[in-house]
Amino acid sequence: xxxxxxxxxxxxxxxxxxxxxxxxxxxxxxxxxxxxxxxxxxxxxxxxxxxxxxxxxxxxxxxxxxxxxxxxxxxxxxxxxxxxxxxxxxxxxxxxxxxxxxxxxxxxxxxxxxxxxxxxxxxxxxxxxxxxxxxxxxxxxxxxxxxxxxxxxxxxxxxxxxxxxxxx
Amino acid sequence: xxxxxxxxxxxxxxxxxxxxxxxxxxxxxxxxxxxxxxxxxxxxxxxxxxxxxxxxxxxxxxxxxxxxxxxxxxxxxxxxxxxxxxxxxxxxxxxxxxxxxxxxxx
Numbered sequence: 001x002x003x004x005x006x007x008x009x010x011x012x013x014x015x016x017x018x019x020x021x022x023x024x025x026x027x028x029x030x031x032x033x034x035x036x037x038x039x040x041x042x043x044x045x046x047x048x049x050x051x052x053x054x055x056x057x058x059x060x061x062x063x064x065x066x067x068x069x070x071x072x073x074x075x076x077x078x079x080x081x082x083x084x085x086x087x088x089x090x091x092x093x094x095x096x097x098x099x100x101x102x103x104x105x106x107x108x109x110x111x112x113x114x115x116x117x118x119x120x121x122x123x124x125x126x127x128x129x130x131x132x133x134x135x136x137x138x139x140x141x142x143x144x145x146x147x148x149x150x151x152x153x154x155x156x157x158x159x160x161x162x163x164x165x166x167x168x
Numbered sequence: 169x170x171x172x173x174x175x176x177x178x179x180x181x182x183x184x185x186x187x188x189x190x191x192x193x194x195x196x197x198x199x200x201x202x203x204x205x206x207x208x209x210x211x212x213x214x215x216x217x218x219x220x221x222x223x224x225x226x227x228x229x230x231x232x233x234x235x236x237x238x239x240x241x242x243x244x245x246x247x248x249x250x251x252x253x254x255x256x257x258x259x260x261x262x263x264x265x266x267x268x269x270x271x272x273x274x
Contacts, residue, residue, distance in 0.1 A: 001169065001170055002170060004169070004170055007170045007174065011174075011178040014178070014182065015178065015181055015182060015185065018182055018185045018186070018205055019185050021185075021189065021198070021201055021202065021205060022185060022186075022188055022189035022192065022193065022198070022202060027195060027197050027198060030197075030198055030201060031197075031201065034201050034204070034205070037205070038208065041182075041208055041211075041212060044175070044178070044212060045211075045212070045215050048175070048215050048216060048218070048219040049219055049228065050215045050218065050219065050228075050233055050236075052233065052237075053211070053215055053233055053236050053237070056237065056240055057208075057211075057240070060240050060244055061204070061208070061240070064244065065204065065243075065244055065247050068247060068248065068251055069197065069200075069201065069247070069251070072197065072251045072254065072255065073197060075255070076254075076255070076258050076264065078195070078197065078264055091192055093191075094188060094191030094192040095188060095191075095192070097187070097191055098184045098185075098187045098188035098191060099184070101183070101184050101187055102180060102181065102184040105176075105177075105180035105183070105184070106177070106180065109173050109176050109177060109180065112173070112176075114172055114220070115171060115172050115173030115176055116171055116172075116173055117171060117172060117220075118169040118170065118171050118172075119170070119171075119172065119219055119220055120220070120222045122222065122226055122227075122228070123226035124226065127227060127228075129228070129230070129233070132227060132230045133230050133233050133234055133237065136230050136231065136234050137234055137237070140231075140234075141234050141238075144238060148238055148241050148242070151241075151242065151245055152241065152244075152245050155245035155246075155248055155249050156248075158249055158252070159248050159249055159252040162249070162252035162253060162255070162256050163252050163255060163256070165259075
């Protein structure tokens, strides 16, 4: 398993840059913070021996999705929101809801017995998880896999239709 | 040693940050980013539970990781459609602020 120092530094990196996504007023800075947060998360996935998930995290999120976000930010030329008055009552309400959820999560994890246990060790340490996930994907989860393919096709057609200059 | 609870706590904090972003921010692009943060927090707890429940053959429970794969695929499609709607909206209204888009508001 991962050493506690490495785990907490990666977790802190993910959380600090995740918070910076919300706090930053400049959308470009938010998007770049999100990239760092996703990379930290990918490292956390790999610390859990989920190498395939970690790699698709880097490829799909830190690569494709973030390029899409940055592209749209540059295309729309969104500037930092300046001079807008902050509605303090609404902000306090939002923070209260998020904090209430956080407290509930902490209470549930505190009561959840297995949460205090460490992870069981794997007999063979470098596991071939890509092969196992692939085997599951093409046997047990074959129908959902094909449905996801149709979903991606529908999304592609929808995006092309939406980006037409005039909708008829 | 690192326990299952540590990963769940990190996941919970990340989800709360994402929720706070959706509630607090008024820029639609940032709201979409916070949404991604919440999806990733859920993925982290899924992978942690997958690694935690090692079966008799000594392998993690891969059902959760297949589920993470589906979540990532759906999230990527969702971002593409969401940003296309954003671009269409920006063409019509020249704004990405949710407070300026209130035609459907009662």
